[in-house]
Structure formats: C-alpha cells, structure tokens
Amino acid sequence: MILATTQLASASTLVRLSLHVLAASVWVGGQIVLAGLLPTLRSLGSDAPRKVAQAFGRLSWPAFWLLILTGFWNYVAVHGSTQSSSWNAAFGIKMIMVVAAGVGAFLHTRATTPKARGIFAGVGTLATLVAMVLGVLITG
Numbered sequence: 001m002i003l004a005t006t007q008l009a010s011a012s013t014l015v016r017l018s019l020h021v022l023a024a025s026v027w028v029g030g031q032i033v034l035a036g037l038l039p040t041l042r043s044l045g046s047d048a049p050r051k052v053a054q055a056f057g058r059l060s061w062p063a064f065w066l067l068i069l070t071g072f073w074n075y076v077a078v079h080g081s082t083q084s085s086s087w088n089a090a091f092g093i094k095m096i097m098v099v100a101a102g103v104g105a106f107l108h109t110r111a112t113t114p115k116a117r118g119i120f121a122g123v124g125t126l127a128t129l130v131a132m133v134l135g136v137l138i139t140g
C-alpha cells in the first residue's frame with residue numbers, strides 16, 4: 001500500500017506564491033523574451049527597440065515591486081529568522097541579487113552608450129536569474 005504524505009498548499013500560501021511566481025515570470029521571462037526579439041525589433045526601425053523597451057518597463061517595474069511586496073510576505077510566512085543558517089545564507093545572497101537586478105535594470109534604462117546598456121542589461125539579467133534559482137532553492 002502506498003501512503004500519500006504530500007499535502008496541498010493552504011489558500012494563503014497559494015495566493016502568496018502564485019503572485020510571487022507570476023511577478024517573477026513577467027520580470028524574468030519578459031527580459032529573456034525581449035532580448036530574443038531584439039534582432040527583429042531592430043529590423044522594424046531604429047527607435048522600435050526603445051519604444052518596445054519602454055512599453056515593457058510599464059509591465060516589468062510593477063512586477064518587480066510586486067516581487068518585493070510578496071517577497072516580504074514570503075519571508076514573514078516562512079518565519080525566515082527561525083530558518084537554518086544555510087537557508088539564511090541563500091536568502092541573503094538572493095537579496096543581494098535582487099538589489100543587483102533592480103539597479104542593473106535601472107542603470108540599463110539610463111545608460112547613454114550601447115556598451116554600458118549591454119553591460120547593465122547583462123548584470124541585471126544574470127542577477128535576476130540567480131535570484132530566481134535561489135528562490136526555488138529556499139522554497140525547498
């Protein structure tokens with residue numbers, strides 16, 4: 001006989017994690033999709049990438065703030081301060097990555113040369129991906 005021990009998430013966990021993952025999918029997935037569409041956007045005109053990036057920003061920044069909001073909700077819900085030292089180490093690195101992701105994305109929008117734009121985009125996207133993986137790690 002096989003005993004099922006895995007339980008379904010409670011309603012508040014369902015809302016909390018669904019919102020966090022939804023925001024992460026817009027913030028992370030949008031950046032990857034935008035990067036993939038760049039060659040096509042460039043072929044549509046010299047200001048097409050800028051216009052599309054600005055439109056994306058109207059979705060991605062609200063998603064980023066939703067990540068921060070639901071992230072604090074997560075921390076409180078899982079009683080972060082009572083978790084193991086390895087959990088807190090992973091969480092601490094995740095917070096550094098979240099800051100780097102936000103700063104990288106912001107500086108990317110303010111950069112005046114293609115080189116600086118590329119560097120900040122790379123730093124921001126890499127930090128975002130590490131933050132996402134660490135999020136999965138600490139969820140266990």
Ligand code: HEM
Pocket residue numbers: 017020021024027028067068069070071072074075078080098101128131132133134135136138139140
């Ligand atoms: C770039 C920003 C962020 C991304 C991409 C991100 C991504 C993720 C992902 C994918 C998960 C796993 C969810 C699951 O497997 O169900 C997660 C979990 C978690 N995140 Fe974030 N996150 C971000 C920002 C934050 C912030 C700012 C905080 C805290 C202030 C935070 C705190 C947490 C916590 C505590 C968990 C574990 C939740 C649990 O075990 O129930 N996250 N995150």
